[in-house]
Amino acid sequence: MxxxxxxxxxxxxxxxxxxxxxxxxxxxxxxxxxxxxxxxxxxxxxxxxxxxxxxxxxxxxxxxxxxxxxxxxxxxxxxxxxxxxxxxxxxxxxxxxxxxxxxxxxxxxxxxxxxxxxxxxxxxxxxxxxxxxxxxxxxxxxxxxxxxxxxxxxxxxxxxxxxxxxVVDSNRDALGKGADETLTGFNNYAEGDLAKAKKHEPADIKTHHDPVTVTGPDIGWSASGIKYGKEGSVKAYADLFHASGSGEVTFDGLKLSGVEEVYGGVRATGNLGATDKGVVAKGEMSAGLRFLQEARIEHGPQAAYGRLEAFAGGEVSGTGKLTQDEVTIGGKVFAGGKLTAAGGVESGGLGVGLTGEGWAGKGAEASFGWRRDEETGAWKVKGKGGLSPIFGGAVGLEITVDPGKIKKTAGEVAHEIGSWFD
Structure with a gap:
């Protein structure tokens, strides 16, 4: 009063x-x-x-x-x-x-x-x-x-x-939609009519964490013969330990996710078969310690990822696949230590990723192929090569083409162009 x-x-x-x-x-x-x-x-x-x-x-x-x-x-x-x-x-x-x-x-x-x-x-x-x-x-x-x-x-x-x-930036002109280049700048669309003004609601932040799982020591094996329409396989393992965890955070259309995994032990697998889908021959064996950490960020059709890996031990493998959804050939042999860094980006259904590795030990690797993801329908073309007499490394390239996302992006662009003409 x-x-x-x-x-x-x-x-x-x-x-x-x-x-x-x-x-x-x-x-x-x-x-x-x-x-x-x-x-x-x-x-x-x-x-x-x-x-x-x-x-x-x-x-x-x-x-x-x-x-x-x-x-x-x-x-x-x-x-x-x-x-x-x-x-x-x-x-x-x-x-x-x-x-x-x-x-x-x-x-x-x-x-x-x-x-x-x-x-x-x-x-x-x-x-x-x-x-x-x-x-x-x-x-x-x-x-x-x-x-x-x-x-x-x-x-x-x-x-x-x-x-x-x-005074909270609405970001309606940010993230490629206009000239706004900051997410915390001035609010170009501030509401000045008190009757229309609404309470500012902070971004809805959702988090999800899968529980960390730890297993081992464990030892076992399994085998199955070649049957009609199915591959034959054999698997043997002696795990000292295996720990993994993952989680994700989403807010205001932005999604952050990550995975961590640590493993120590010996594993060997083999697959062989000729089915109505094609021919598969694959075998690999490894012994040592592995560490993996990967982070991914997504916003609409844009995405980026980064991955770090470390390995100490020995591994040998050979792969040959000729199916409706995959054509791959490659092999590797290595003993020593590896450090791998990988990263990539994706926009509108098209993506490219690069891999670089540093090797301390003897080995060689070469692979090339393409495959279709059964869940998403995306095609991936991958190639990798490396050599190390004592010290060396490897480089790799991955290209992703997702027809579903490309179609969606093309539709949004066509709609936007139509709006401009309107």
Whole structure:
């Protein structure tokens, strides 16, 4: 009741003045700094990068103006709303006093016995119905006052939520959708209409962690003969230990996932068969310690991954496959230690990945082929080669083509182009 609500309009005027000053800076920036990238005197990669960055900076100057004007509008809206609610509260207090009540500075309502004559006070004291009527009247006016106070509190919370939401970057022009190059910049789309403003809801963060599993020591073997339509296989293992874990976090359309695995032991497998799908011959044996750590980030059709691996021991393998979904040939032999780093990116169904390995030991490796993933329908073309008399290494390349994602991306692009023409 004692708050100077005029300070809200004074603050709004300051915010509007700030927007005007930002406009001057934006104009000056465009006519001086940004202008450098728009002429013919500068070209090449550096000019392209500068053009993007300078455009993004000017975007922030413009977004800052819109954010400042939105805050000014919210403050003026708050002044209008608070003034109206304050007037209603004052009217409710005056009506309660006119009805024979007192209202304290804290909003507590009581019956005003001071206005009664001695005879009227005595009559009320000795009349049960009269005392009941007073309690009912006091409760009614107390609720009336409380409801008006509650309305002010709710409006105050709404204004607070609206101001907090206005200063959070909506990122509607980020991630390739416009000139916005930062996820925590000014809010170009700040809502200045208090009636339309909504509470800012933080990004919905979901996490999932698979429990870490640890097995071993363990030893065993299995075998199955070649049957109609099925490959024959043999497997033997002596595991000292095997530990693995994985998890993922998703928020605001962004997904982060990771896998870790540690293994020590001896394993040997073999597959041989000729089915209606093709011919397969594969055998491998390894003994030693392995460590793997992989991280992946995805947002819509864009994705990137990184992987680190370490191996100490010996391994030998040979592969030959000729099926409807895969053609692969390769072999390797190695004894010593390896350190592998791999990474790749994917966009709109097309991906490329590179692998680099450092070897300390003797060995050689060569492989090439392509295969189709049965679950996703994506095709992968892979090649790898390496040699080490004592010290050496290997390099590899992987190309991914996902027809489903390409079709989806093409549809979205066609829709966007159609929207431009519309």
């Amino acid at each position: 004692t708050t100077d609500l005029g300070l809200l309009t004074s603050a709004a005027a300051k915010w509007e003045g700030m927007a005007g000053e930002l406009k001057k800076v934006e104009t000056r920036y465009g006519e001086t700094v940004q202008k450098i990238t728009l002429g013919d005197n500068w070209s090449g990669v550096s000019a392209g990068v500068a053009r993007t960055k300078f455009t993004a900076t000017r975007y922030e100057y413009s977004a800052a103006q819109n954010q400042a004007m939105a805050i000014a509008s919210l403050l003026r809206g708050a002044h209008e709303q608070f003034s109206g609610l304050k007037a209603k509260l004052e009217s409710a207090r005056d009506d309660a006093i006119a009805a024979g009540m007192t209202v304290s500075e804290q909003g507590h309502v009581a019956f005003d016995y001071a206005k009664l004559t001695a005879a009227e006070r005595s009559a009320y004291d000795h009349d049960p119905d009269g005392r009941s009527a007073i309690r009912t009247a006091v409760d009614m006016w107390q609720k009336h006052i409380d409801d008006r106070v509650k309305a002010v509190i709710e409006a105050d919370v709404h204004v607070k939520d609206a101001l907090e939401a206005a």
